[in-house]
Amino acid sequence: LKDNGSALSQGQRQLISIARAAVADPPVMILDEATSSSDPENEASIQEALSAAARGKTLLVIAHRLITVRHANQIAYIEDGHLKQMGTHEELMQTCEEYRRMWALSEEDRESVPGGVL
Known part of the structure; x- marks a missing residue:
């Protein structure tokens, strides 16, 4: 270098x-x-x-890429500087509408990118 x-x-x-x-x-x-x-x-x-x-x-x-933290022990979902909810990916998918919406949007993005990771 x-x-x-x-x-x-x-x-x-x-x-x-x-x-x-x-x-x-x-x-x-x-x-x-x-x-x-x-x-x-x-x-x-x-x-x-x-x-x-x-x-x-x-x-x-x-x-910001949810795929990056999907397997974390705990995920803190923060919106507008405020903690909205904490849990595993599976827990947040069941209990947090905003997280679920963001995950769906990120899935659409991944599907539109060659290689499938975004």
Whole structure:
């Protein structure tokens, strides 16, 4: 890498940041839109690697892509800066109309994208 990684894409920079965090082995990891610039083909791989790196740790993931947090132990659904509801994906799908609506919209988006991940 030269020129402070200026030749790297934003997605590549995100991957390096995630790798650095995993190697540091902190007890708590906070990831804010960690895969937002990743291409659809790499996001599933990144999610698997994050899951492995986070075993036995606290992982706080901030994401707009619902697919990113689908398998989280707890999801906080926040709207207009206010916590609306918390639960697993399955619980929120049953009890939170707004979450269910957003999930349906994200599914439509995923179906319209080659590779199916958004």
